[in-house]
Amino acid sequence: MARPAGRADSLGCSADRLHGSQELSAGDLVFYRKQAGEAAISHVETPASGRGFLVGVSMKEGHRRRLLKGARSSLHDFDNNAIYVRDFAEDYRADLHGSFDFLLIEVPRIFVARMNDERSGREVRDMACGAGLHDPILAHLAQAVAPVLEQPQLASPLFLEQLGIAIGTRLYEHYGQAVPERQARRTGLSKGHEVLAKDMLLSQGDEPATIADIAKACRVSRSYFMQAFRESTGTTPHQWLIKQRVAQACRLLRETGLPLADIAADCGFSDQSHFGRVFARAEGMAPGKWRRHAHR
Missing domain, CATH: 1.10.10.60 (Homeodomain-like)
Structure with missing residues (x-):
């Protein structure tokens, strides 16, 4: 099939042939949902850039794509909840076959750098890339993002921030490529920090406290705060x-x-x-x- 004509979006898809396209930012991460019918798109490509990484979670079965790299190619089938991870630093070309529905997560390199600052056990430089992978945890988190993309005005900012941290942490810990340097030690919040965190969560000011606000007040990282709060209370802040x-x-x-x-x-x-x-x-x-x- 011929390559699609018309304007391509930021991910290389021909925007006028998508029948569904949504986008939402959550902190450092950007979420997309891209949907296309049987013959909507035959080819996508994006030039190398410094945007970071892209993670795709298939929301339906029956999609197949051939990845093109120089003179070589590889064919991958995507069942429901199958994923791919790719690095924006490399040119991307792919022939698409069949309809698709993907929840996509753009992970900028600044996010990886910030996670490195927040962690005491790893320093990640890259993410393990692949296609047609299976990750039930990431797929479950992606399912939680889908309704938020459809009606973002109804989403709790705290829930959205929390979900972004959970997804980012899964990507960082499961796909991040690094050599462990020191062992991280986790504990619950101190009694004073637990009281402070709860007071800030219950505050109903003009702008409700975010995870970042509370973590800063407790003088810990966001990811550490999330884990410590759960250890102290048995549940997430939201x-x-x-x-x-x-x-x-x-x-x-x-x-x-x-x-x-x-x-x-x-x-x-x-x-x-x-x-x-x-x-x-x-x-x-x-x-x-x-x-x-x-x-x-």
Whole structure:
């Protein structure tokens, strides 16, 4: 098939032939979702650059691509959740066969440098590249990104930041190529830092505290804070915060006659609909029904 005509996007895809294209930044990482029908694209290519690395997670089966490198080529099949990792520092050319749906993660080199600064056990220079690989952990994290890309306005900034850190950490630890230099030692947060972190999470100012804000206040790296918070509380910061908000909502439902919209606002939910969804997942029933049961 002939190479696609028309304007190519930043990843080499012919933008006018994609039937789905989304993009969202989360800290250092950039997420994309690219979807195409059976005959939408036959060829992509990008020249070498210093952008870093690109990780693709296939969201459906049936895609095949032939990677072209000089006079050599290699053919790779992508089942659902199969992944690839490539380095932007190399020219990329590929012939695509069949429809596809990929969740893509752009990892800039500044992210790798910052992870090196935050770690005490490794210094990563590159990432192991490959195609058609299987990584159920990374695939699971990618599945969590997909609905956020569809409706980014509904995503919690704390959840999105946390998810970006989790994905970045998986990439760094599993694909990062380095020689270990010293052993990292992890512990939970000190009592004072745990109290500080919880107070900052519960604060409802104009701009809610981010993981980076809290880690800085505790004088630790973001990745260390995430691990230490989990060790101290048994849960992630986002999960802990949701639990506190639901507990506060239960108290207000039981002890006051406030309308549900007011309770949603008082407890830090974005709106009554968001409050209802989160509360129902946590308590197994809608807030109004829970209130009626509590007053029996």
